[in-house]
Amino acid sequence: MQSSKIELPVRSQEWFIENVRKYQARLRASIRALGVRPEAVDDLAQDVFILAWQKMTDFGTGDFGAWLVQIARRLIANERRKEAGRRRILAGEFTDFMLRSLAEAKEPAEQLAQAEEIGTLQDCLERLPPKGRQMIQWRYFEQLSPGAIASRLDRPSNYVRQSLLRLRRLLLQCVERQSLRQNR
Amino acid sequence: MFAENGKSIEAALSRFLDGEPNPGDGAALAAAMAKDERLADEVRRLLALDDLLRQAAELSPTAFLEVVQTRLAAEADADRFTQAVLHRLPEAAADTPSEASPLRRRFRWARSRLMLASAALALFALGAAWWLTARRDGTGLSPSAEIAWLRNAQNCRWADEGAPAGDLRPGKVLHLQQGLAELHFRSGVRIVLQGPASLEFLTSHSVRLLRGKLAASVPESARGFEVVSPGGKVVDLGTEFGVGVEEDGSTQVYVFRGEVEAQAAQGEVLASAIVKLKEQQSARIGAEGVHLGPAGLGTDSFVREIIPPPIVTPRTLALDFHQAITGTLPDKNGQGTGLTHRLPGTRHDLRTRDKNLRLDPATGCLKMTIHDNDLDHQRKLYQGEYIGVRLADLGFTGGEDFAVMAVIPNTPLLGGIGQLGLYAGVRSDKCIRGGLLRRWGSKEGGYYHQFFVHNNGGLDSRLHTVGLMSGGEDLRLTLQRSRGKYALTIENLTSGTSSTLSNYHPDFLDDERNLYVGVFAAVPWGKWPGTLYVKEFKATVWTLAPYMKNGGK
Incomplete structure (x- = not known):
């Protein structure tokens, strides 16, 4: 008895895994930009890869990363309509807006993910003032909440959140400036 | 806009x-x-x-890829796909940081400190080792700054060099041999330490419990507070929890409120997965990892708050009868005896001169002439002498302990079924009394029994008698309610002996707020009046100060 599933050649499986490796960072960042909870991003990204694998025959040629992001948008839009899916989204109105507007907007993670590949984010992190770099270290590398960081600094949580926002802006400006320079 | x-x-x-x-x-x-x-x-x-x-910041750059591969393997034709994945895995696994993307490779600035701990450890363990060894300097505070204060202490005994002395800074170790100590941290965390216990201060958001028990209450602003132990560590996620360290270093954690993360350690390295504990959950953290225990187990063994002992203030009326006191029960000559009330239901006049009373300030004595009357059957109480005080005047509100004491010199051998002693009650038909009782017609007619009796409704009940005692001796009688229980003690000042009588608990007095206590004597059915001398009288109410939270502030 022959399986109804389309049998992909071994080469295609290897190709897919290679592309998971290549595009996973960009996909995860794009999912986060749609307002998905930080802790649910990886879970959704995995779902997207499984769906993509199941629908590989739908992908012809072109930007595989962009195709993955399209799948992610459809998946999140579907989940937005389900009660269970809302748990993975921070705020429905926010995600609705992002889903609507992202059709016209340039995919935010594309350029940034490239920045990872060329190491500009690292350069920019090293340019942060020591205190700012320490705060980023606490927030992302030690995964401390703003409240916990505030406790370490004996400052209010709001101060930490505002500082983190300022630091992210500094990093963003730096990364984009560097990327622009290198693309010239 | x-x-x-x-x-x-x-x-x-x-x-x-x-x-x-x-x-x-x-x-x-x-x-x-x-x-x-x-x-x-x-x-x-x-x-x-x-x-x-x-x-x-992910410690394993291939972790995400591996999860996707696993899920794909489950989704696809298992055998064929797994073969393909396994074929790829060695390459993926070889993707060490040196071969990772430029960002990860160059993010070593953030992890470089990890390498100080041990180059041989896996990345996961390295992260934890750095946490355990390098965090003391992460406070952002001056090293000389105190990070906590002793706020409250109860029955504390500290070991030498282990006492708090305004020096609760990183590195300080407290050795509490016994008692309870409440510590407040700069971060807002509150800890109750139960002796015997040893606690090391690491930072304003972390401590190391070397042995003993503590209960930590962490406000939202200090979320992330950590308790390190020889067995591992407990990280607060906005909660109240208890940690206990046994002699062998094994650690118990209990969550009273909120949730915590628990992780086991081997030596200085955190070596197990993080386990989240929710409200009412407990776990044991040891060398073998973190194991959840039955809900709520052992929570009672933690002291979460130091409740100061009640402040008891005795309020006493003491009379030695060496002077007249204006405004009190007058004797036959109009001198105030110092006593203020009578047991309601007995003769009611408080202001009229009482011809049966005579104060003798020179000898310090109150003389009482006694007539035929009896609380049993409420006989002739209009001429009964049941004099004393109202406890409410000493601060009694119903729940306090109290005592009444009188010294009776040279006890008379009263006629009839003569009796003398002390009483406590609401009125003549709702009281208890005890002292000495002469049994009429008995073989021991010339002696007293010690007695204690209830009267609830006008008739004596639950009469309890012991021993024999002759007249002519000096006695100190004390009727006391202690922790709600009544006892009558008779001390023979002549012989130096004493005895205490108890009786069934007079629950009919339990909720009464308007109690009277005093001294009495009566000669029921006696043909001749008798005389009683009272040398000293004292009534005391142990009043409770209201419980004051926040250390009395």
Whole structure:
């Protein structure tokens, strides 16, 4: 008895895994930009890869990363309509807006993910003032909440959140400036 | 428009980026972005950057890929796909940091300190080792700054060099041999330490419990507070929890409220997966890892708050009868005896001179002439002498302990079924009394029994008698209610002996707020009046100060 599933050649499986490796960072960042909870991003990204694998025959040629992001948008839009899916989204109105507007907007993670590949984010992190770099270290590398960081600094949580926002802006400006320079 | 709401949008954006939006933040941001395309673009890029930073911080750069491969293997034709995945895995696994993406490779600045701990450890363990060894300098505070204060102590005994002396700084170790100590941290954390216990201060947000028990209460602002133990560590996630360290270093953790993360350690290295504990859950942290225990087990063994012992203040009326006291029960000559009340139901006149009483200030004595009357059957109480005080005047409100004492010199051998002693009650038909009782017609007619009797409704009941005692001796009688229980003690000052009588608990007096106590004597059915001398009289109520929280502030 022959399986109804389309049998992909071994080469295609290897190709897919290679592309998971290549595009996973960009996909995860794009999912986060749609307002998905930080802790649910990886879970959704995995779902997207499984769906993509199941629908590989739908992908012809072109930007595989962009195709993955399209799948992610459809998946999140579907989940937005389900009660269970809302748990993975921070705020429905926010995600609705992002889903609507992202059709016209340039995919935010594309350029940034490239920045990872060329190491500009690292350069920019090293340019942060020591205190700012320490705060980023606490927030992302030690995964401390703003409240916990505030406790370490004996400052209010709001101060930490505002500082983190300022630091992210500094990093963003730096990364984009560097990327622009290198693309010239 | 955006400029007007700029601050609130900024605050909403900062909360959103940290994954902790308030209700309404998402809608407010969506509305602001709809009006400002540049803001929308920036928010998208900031969120993407946030996730890229998160990815860069992952300890294993291949972790995500491996999970996807596993799920794909389950989805696809298992055998064929697994073969393909396994074929790829060695390459993926070889993707060590040196071969990882440039960002991860160059993120070593953030992990370089980890390498100090041990180059041989896996990345996961390295992260933990750094946490355990390098965190003391992470307070952001001056090393000389105190990070905690002793706020409350109860029955504390400290070991030498282990006592708090205004020096609760990182590195200080407290050795509490016994008692309870409440410590307040600069961060707002409150700890109750139960002796015997040893506690080392690491930072304002972390301590090391070497042995003993502590209960920690962590406010939201100090979320992330950590208790390190020889068995591992416990990280607060906004909660109240207890940690106990046994002699062998094994650690018990109990969550009273909120949740915590627990992780086991081997030596200086955290070596197990993080286990989340929720409210009422317990776990044992040891060399073999973190094991959840039965809900609520052992929570009773933790002291979560130091409750100061009640402050008891005795209020006493003491009379030695060496002077007349104006405004009190007058004797036959109008001198105030010092006593203020009679047991209600007995002769009611408080202001009229009492011909049966005579105060003798020279000898310090109150003489009482006794007539035929009896509380049993409430006979002739109009001429009964049941004099004393109202406890409410000494602060009694119903629940306090109290005592009444009288010294009776040269006890008379009263006629009839003569009796003398002390009483406590609401009125003549709702009281208890005890002292000496002469049994009429008995073989021991010339002697007294010690007695204690109830009267609830006018008739004596539950009469309890012991021993024999002759007249002519000096006695000190004390009727006391202690922790709600009544006892009558008779001390023979002549022989130096004493005995205490108890009886069934007179529960009919339990909730009474208007109690009277005093001294009495009666000669029921006696043909001749008798005379009783009273040398000293004292009534005491142990009043409770209201419980004061917050150390009395």
